[in-house]
Amino acid sequence: MNLRNATRRHAACLLSMVLTGCLASQVSVGQTPYPMVMSLEPVAAQQGQSSEHTVRSRYNMFGAYRVLVSGTGVTGEVVPPEPPPEKKEEAKKEEKPAEKEAEKKEEKPPNIERLKVRFTVTADALPGVRDFRIATPQGVSTVGQLVIAPDTVVRESGNNDKLEDANEVPVPATICGAFEKGEDIDYYKFKAEAGMAISFHVRCMRLQDRIHDLQNHADPMITLRNTSGTTLAAVDNYFAADPWLTYQFKEAGEYYLEIRDVRFNGNEYWQYSLEISNRPFISNVYPLGVKRGEEIDFRLVGFGIEEQQQAKMAIAAEGPLGLQWVQLMLGETLSNPAPVVVSDLPLLAETNDPNNETATAQPISIPIGVNGRIERETDIDCYRFDAKKGERYTIEVVARRHQSMLDSHIRIMNAEGKEQTLNDDMKIGKHTFADSQVENWTVPADGQYVIEVRDLHLRGGPEHVYLLKVSPSKEDFRIFADTDKTQLTPGTGGVVFVRIERRNGFEGEVQLHVEGLPKGVQAHCGKILAGKGVDGSIIFQAAADAPMDISNLTIRGTSEIKEGEQVRQLDRRAVVYQETYQPGGGRGHWTVDEHALSVGTVNDIRSLKVSTQEITAKPGESVKIDVEIERVEGFDKNVSLDVLFKHLSSTYGNSLPEGVTLDDKNSKILLTGKESKGHITLKVADTAPPAQQQLFPVMAHVSINFVMKATYAVPLKITVLSKEKEEETKTEEKK
Structure with missing residues (x-):
């Protein structure tokens, strides 16, 4: 979204707050959560149009002042609510002086879980799915999903659960509806000419992966029927669990499309878009x-x-x-x-000659990217390369991750056809993909080797395309930010943890960076330590006078690798994870487009203070950190202190150096009722390696639900002395 229009939209928002009788600066008491988007109705917007939609959420969107949309060509804005007649009259009167207004008894703001927004889409905006968020004084929302479609958007209307009550729709069109109840079946009626071919493309299940609190997902299916109700065609899964159906009509007339959950389940938040088109x-x-x-x-x-x-x-x-x-x-x-x-690799196309066996494998030179296709059932593609003992290679298939129907399986064999290694599914971060990868494979002996690519189930066809990437293994890393939003209030801080995935033997240190901070916010960028280091942290602090604002951030990690006389620079952008509420109370993750940082209004905790911001410790020593929170008047819920970001038995963020742990038994980390003081004790193991100025947070958590927390953080740095330095210190003390 273009943020230059923020002033106008912010003013409109403030007016709506005045008309509802409560300023955004007022404090609402007791575990005040940010909104969690559940659905958008309708879920699609048309290219070249402006349209109004309803955002539904868990928790309050009161005071919403901005809409962020990923990508380009789409902007969003909050539609201010119409005030009641009596509020209109009050708004016309001269406002009271600020000091008198401050003396007014604080009012509890209304609970807004339905919000009107307007999306404006340019004619050349790329069709597809966008992330959006709502910025509120309570903080920035979780991610919602918006479909950009080329055709007229038609909303489901009335009771269309029976064939005779079908909604009539034009062709082409984008239908937006929902499986809002159990056993819900939606029918749509359209006309087709003899010989006309039409495609039906559903987005439903794929729109739900990024919805934080939607624990159960839809599994849609569509059925095409004639006027007598006879089934002409039906599809369940094609693009993941979403169906895609194509059909050529032999006779002109009226036809019906039925869409439902395959299990006849329903949920008021299970929105879908159904694109009906006679275009390619x-x-x-x-x-x-x-x-x-x-x-x-x-x-x-x-x-x-x-x-x-x-x-x-x-x-x-x-x-x-x-x-x-x-x-x-x-x-x-x-x-x-x-x-x-x-790709930046040299590219080569698969040969038209037979390459199904080791003996007829297509020769390739490394590095290379091979464009191939498993053209028919039982097809196998083989590629031959020369290698020397001790060389290391990474072989990766890109296919199913990017809409190919190929479920790849790769093997590496020697010239005699003896298998060296294989892989079916690959993992990146927390997610497993149907694509294949053999990473950092070491050549056992000089000679020729063959890479075999096939479909796991020996399927094939024109849509089974792939890119095979083969390159010498180089030290590298990926980083992942957990989570996708940082919620600040004036005078407080927050933290995002960044986890590393080391590749091909990389053991170096990674310095973290952030770009795009809003006014009044500063960042303390930590590092992921070399060797066994897994997590680093970035700790944000808002000034006491920081204005209410929101901004998308870019998080990066940099490092250097010495290769002979050369130094190779590594600069990697973090993949951003949004946490999701899993059935049973687990904490899941799904990638989203951006990390958003919000400065809201004063919430449950006004400030978080620690007795020191720099620690120097020796191996075998313990260090106590006094912690004090300032509660908002009336907030008496439990607050937990920590230096680790945890849920249940899992740790999702720990930027302490190796060998430094939280000593639970000698810490007071639960602040109940009106308690405001606690302490954290860190214990340094006798075997802890040295570390210099490692950044870590002291956090205060306020539970929102079983999974989500409101987290306040302050930055600290810890130095762990080496054994040699400890001996020097002892000698100096004796002197």
């Missing part, structure tokens, strides 16, 4: 892998696509690497977004 729909392109700055001839796969149909496109020379979506010109119109992988 591209599901995949070949080649999947492309290079920046090159013009590519794509062979198209999908609905309404002629055999061997192609389309040209020039890939931007300065565009981003990785998984991307592009629109291709099909005659006079742009296609739906198609998946491509932008």
